[in-house]
Amino acid sequence: MLQTKERATIGEKTCNVKGPNKQMSVSPLSCTSRCALCRERRVLCDSHIIPEFLYEPLYDSKHRVFRLSTAGKPKRSFEQKGVREYLLCRDCECQLSRYEGYARDVLYEASDVVSGTPQGFEFLVDYRQFKLFELSILWRVGVSRLPEFKDVNLGSHERRLRNMLRQESPGATEEYGCIKIWPLSYRNIMDQLIMSMGMGKIERVQCCRLVIGGMCWFFFLSRNAIDARQEGLFLQDTGALRIMLGDFGIPGYMQKLAKDLYVNNPHVFPLKH
Numbered sequence: 001m002l003q004t005k006e007r008a009t010i011g012e013k014t015c016n017v018k019g020p021n022k023q024m025s026v027s028p029l030s031c032t033s034r035c036a037l038c039r040e041r042r043v044l045c046d047s048h049i050i051p052e053f054l055y056e057p058l059y060d061s062k063h064r065v066f067r068l069s070t071a072g073k074p075k076r077s078f079e080q081k082g083v084r085e086y087l088l089c090r091d092c093e094c095q096l097s098r099y100e101g102y103a104r105d106v107l108y109e110a111s112d113v114v115s116g117t118p119q120g121f122e123f124l125v126d127y128r129q130f131k132l133f134e135l136s137i138l139w140r141v142g143v144s145r146l147p148e149f150k151d152v153n154l155g156s157h158e159r160r161l162r163n164m165l166r167q168e169s170p171g172a173t174e175e176y177g178c179i180k181i182w183p184l185s186y187r188n189i190m191d192q193l194i195m196s197m198g199m200g201k202i203e204r205v206q207c208c209r210l211v212i213g214g215m216c217w218f219f220f221l222s223r224n225a226i227d228a229r230q231e232g233l234f235l236q237d238t239g240a241l242r243i244m245l246g247d248f249g250i251p252g253y254m255q256k257l258a259k260d261l262y263v264n265n266p267h268v269f270p271l272k273h
């Protein structure tokens with residue numbers, strides 16, 4: 001079990017972020033290089049891959065997040081603002097920040113809950129803004145060179161996702177749909193975690209799996225849904241945002257993760273002899 005007081009971002013890889021009103025960080029040492037989104041040569045910002053507002057619940061009293069890795073002690077155990085890398089120019093940062101500002105309001109400011117059942121919740125959101133937010137996260141973890149996301153591989157979808165973001169086109173409901181699950185078990189861990197669960201197949205479709213905002217986000221790398229049932233779980237172009245409640249095998253994954261972290265981080269969890 002995780003017993004650190006600090007909240008953790010985890011990776012066999014490495015993680016991090018930023019928020020809607022964040023001051024964009026452009027280091028005086030930052031290089032001029034090619035922006036990953038617009039492909040122009042520009043001064044790059046120290047960009048968050050996972051938006052910073054999603055780190056807010058993880059910060060300790062010193063505004064730090066704690067890094068853990070199943071591969072052993074990371075080079076840096078603490079991050080002041082979540083993990084970042086030089087990725088985007090200022091204009092592209094501003095574009096993605098708009099989606100983040102909207103998503104933050106939806107997720108943290110209790111948007112309109114249309115209905116709630118034992119199976120889940122449904123919110124009403126602006127489809128275009130929230131879908132672009134989802135796409136921006138998927139694309140960013142795919143292009144990131146950070147160790148936290150090294151196992152995310154979007155293949156040919158990366159280029160298409162970049163084009164959709166460049167055109168600010170959210171696509172149809174079934175294009176790159178994302179199923180969000182709020183696990184009922186291990187809440188104390190889920191709420192303190194940002195990580196990639198790597199790639200995996202769900203119903204024969206390759207998926208990118210992330211834990212952020214206390215939820216599991218399963219991004220389907222497909223332009224079509226398998227069937228109406230699957231499509232019904234994605235964000236709808238009517239604005240219906242569905243969050244499923246349930247464990248769906250997640251407790252088994254979390255138990256293995258906790259065990260791997262315990263064994264590989266004796267600097268955090270001293271092994272008993």
Ligand SMILES: [Zn+2]
Nearest residue numbers: 035038089092
């Ligand atoms: Zn750019």
